[in-house]
Amino acid sequence: MQFSTTLAALFAVVSATLSAATPAVEARQQIYMCGKQPYKKTDYTCYPNNGNVLCPIIGGxxxxxxxxxxxxxxxxxxxxxCSNSKLYLLKVCGGIPFDTNSYVCVQGHLCPKTHPLRCGEACYNISQYWCDKGILKQQGQK
Known part of the structure; x- marks a missing residue:
């Protein structure tokens, strides 16, 4: 009789412990819906404006x-x-990532593609300026 009472008491303690832990586990593991796709917010992000696409969360x-x-x-x-639904690899220039569609890296500095040359610290376009020993001068200027 004492064995069954002890067993019942042990079962009650284990059941209470498991049921107390279950809500915390369920909260972390809650399943959400992205359109018709189930997902966990710890693993994915839902983007409804892009047709309910799920994108992963990798390394935070x-x-x-x-x-x-x-x-x-x-x-x-x-x-x-991403630009106009196309992916572009970012390159690094002087430790700064940049979009190769808009910028060029000149001597470790970023310049807009419209002004792809450097003179001192300035970026310039040869149709408007020229460089004289690190000083920018307008075309036609001596």
């Missing part, structure tokens, strides 16, 4: 969507940029 980085519907790619914003 939330990947972003590029495109729409069936033509969506998820990308790491530290390595890529």
């Amino acid at each position: 980085v939330a990947y972003l969507p590029c495109g729409y519907g069936s033509n969506v790619a998820c990308y790491d914003p530290g390595n890529y940029s």
